Amino acid sequence: MTDVVDAPTTVKPINHWISGRPYAGQSGRSGPVFNPATGEQTGAVDFATVEEIDKAVQSAKQALPAWRALSLAKRAELFFAIRELFHAKREEIAKHLTLEHGKVLSDAMGEVTRGLEVIEFCCGIPHLLKGGMSEQASTGVDVYSIRQPLGVVAGITPFNFPAMVPMWMWAPALACGNTFVLKPSEKDPSASFYTAELLEEAGVPAGVFNVVNGDKVAVDAILEHPDVAAVSFVGSTPIAKYVYETATANGKRCQALGGAKNHMIVLPDADIDMAADAAVSAAYGSAGERCMAVSLLVAVGDVADPLVEAIKQRIPSVKVGDGMDSSSEMGPLITREHRDKVASYIGADEGATVVVDGRDRANGDGFFLAPTLIDDVKPGMKAYEDEIFGPVLSVTRVSSYDEAVRLVNENPYGNGTAIFTRDGGAARQFQFEVQAGMVGINVPIPVPVAYYSFGGWKASLFGDRHIYGPEGIDFYTRSKVVTSRWPDPATSQIDLGFPQTR
Numbered sequence: 001m002t003d004v005v006d007a008p009t010t011v012k013p014i015n016h017w018i019s020g021r022p023y024a025g026q027s028g029r030s031g032p033v034f035n036p037a038t039g040e041q042t043g044a045v046d047f048a049t050v051e052e053i054d055k056a057v058q059s060a061k062q063a064l065p066a067w068r069a070l071s072l073a074k075r076a077e078l079f080f081a082i083r084e085l086f087h088a089k090r091e092e093i094a095k096h097l098t099l100e101h102g103k104v105l106s107d108a109m110g111e112v113t114r115g116l117e118v119i120e121f122c123c124g125i126p127h128l129l130k131g132g133m134s135e136q137a138s139t140g141v142d143v144y145s146i147r148q149p150l151g152v153v154a155g156i157t158p159f160n161f162p163a164m165v166p167m168w169m170w171a172p173a174l175a176c177g178n179t180f181v182l183k184p185s186e187k188d189p190s191a192s193f194y195t196a197e198l199l200e201e202a203g204v205p206a207g208v209f210n211v212v213n214g215d216k217v218a219v220d221a222i223l224e225h226p227d228v229a230a231v232s233f234v235g236s237t238p239i240a241k242y243v244y245e246t247a248t249a250n251g252k253r254c255q256a257l258g259g260a261k262n263h264m265i266v267l268p269d270a271d272i273d274m275a276a277d278a279a280v281s282a283a284y285g286s287a288g289e290r291c292m293a294v295s296l297l298v299a300v301g302d303v304a305d306p307l308v309e310a311i312k313q314r315i316p317s318v319k320v321g322d323g324m325d326s327s328s329e330m331g332p333l334i335t336r337e338h339r340d341k342v343a344s345y346i347g348a349d350e351g352a353t354v355v356v357d358g359r360d361r362a363n364g365d366g367f368f369l370a371p372t373l374i375d376d377v378k379p380g381m382k383a384y385e386d387e388i389f390g391p392v393l394s395v396t397r398v399s400s401y402d403e404a405v406r407l408v409n410e411n412p413y414g415n416g417t418a419i420f421t422r423d424g425g426a427a428r429q430f431q432f433e434v435q436a437g438m439v440g441i442n443v444p445i446p447v448p449v450a451y452y453s454f455g456g457w458k459a460s461l462f463g464d465r466h467i468y469g470p471e472g473i474d475f476y477t478r479s480k481v482v483t484s485r486w487p488d489p490a491t492s493q494i495d496l497g498f499p500q501t502r
């Protein structure tokens with residue numbers, strides 16, 4: 001068991017997990033894993049070959065018949081055991097996240113807690129898999145529907161939620177009776193390996209959950225594998241589109257969640273302090289590396305000046321530092337290259353005003369960039385159009401509610417959005433007409449609770465099912481409808497007509 005005690009001082013190999021045990025990759029290819037707070041390389045993760053992907057899929061395929069035959073009562077019991085173990089080990093999981101992703105430990109604990117909620121939802125799997133029944137649909141004929149697993153399913157996940165996003169996938173997939181192959185982000189893979197160890201300890205049979213690490217070679221091998229029935233993907237929009245198109249072209253069911261540019265609208269009647277607190281929390285939490293982060297503040301009318309001033313006042317007190325230091329509120333970015341790319345947006349747009357420049361507070365060898373605030377950002381500017389995915393908050397000034405909503409609706413992304421107001425009628429109208437999958441009313445990061453489903457609209461989701469919750473159960477199952485009768489053989493006769501319900 002690879003419990004984390006302190007940050008490792010040597011480069012550790014990070015293997016795959018196939019057939020219930022670690023599997024050292026044979027490709028000779030690997031990728032570096034860093035501690036973003038120090039800039040040190042701490043791990044080298046194996047990159048899988050096409051043959052290794054096949055090995056993992058075959059292991060999942062072998063485990064499938066027994067797993068899908070396990071009674072619902074036993075599957076639910078096992079999920080309670082998984083829940084207990086993950087809950088007991090939540091701090092260990094969180095440490096893996098902080099050491100490889102960089103997010104502060106309290107935020108990492110929040111990630112694990114939200115993932116645990118999905119596991120808790122899955123403890124009710126007997127209820128969730130209930131079908132429907134119509135007695136006497138025709139004379140002496142009953143009709144009922146049942147939900148069955150798809151088979152071997154795969155998940156491909158991003159760097160920014162290394163534990164929670166995999167939980168969104170493997171928990172409902174396994175609960176529904178599928179077996180699973182996970183390809184986590186190569187940037188912070190240890191949480192997935194640890195997940196495999198914990199699932200094994202909880203009693204999940206070998207082969208039911210496998211982890212393969214790697215890059216495009218591994219992803220393509222999954223997308224093209226004939227024995228993989230479905231693929232869940234979360235990541236950036238260009239890759240989500242590619243994954244969706246390739247998976248569906250290969251006959252697979254696919255849900256592919258993409259990137260975002262989340263607008264938070266602040267109306268003139270909003271409480272300025274509350275809106276400023278919310279904007280700072282939602283823009284700079286996890287260094288802005290959340291698909292539900294607020295990256296654009298749309299200030300309506302005369303709210304702009306006091307709001308920008310209130311945010312500017314708050315930024316210096318956000319403590320930026322190593323996520324393992326309990327006083328830190330914001331950690332580093334994932335890699336040096338990503339930090340530099342995010343920093344390149346600062347001052348790049350002519351006409352925009354850099355109010356707070358986070359580069360001024362960068363220090364040490366870690367991949368740090370402090371909170372940055374850019375005002376007067378307009379459509380067409382780079383800071384407006386791109387998903388920056390860092391601690392950069394842009395402010396766009398508009399004169400009316402209608403203009404603000406039009407900006408959200410015209411944006412190619414449609415993940416999350418929020419409105420801050422004291423006017424219930426305006427909020428109700430916003431909920432009614434805004435084109436985004438997840439809407440917050442005085443809530444800046446409206447990630448749905450586990451018994452609803454998570455997903456955006458437009459370029460933020462390819463596919464027609466959102467992830468986890470009821471739509472997650474729907475995604476990982478297919479329905480079968482049974483028509484049944486028990487007639488008296490004495491009444492049997494040949495009838496070549498099409499069956500009619502009378």
Ligand code: NAD
Binds near residue numbers: 157165
């Ligand atoms: P990414 O798209 O670079 O990587 C996601 C996964 O795809 C990784 O496992 C990676 O190995 C793989 N991948 C990368 N390039 C590939 C290629 N060319 N071919 C095949 N596979 C490839 O995303 P990321 O940088 O890890 O994560 C950040 C992105 O994820 C952001 O855009 C963010 O908005 C998005 N995200 C979206 C949600 C959501 O729910 N909509 C949630 C979290 C993150």
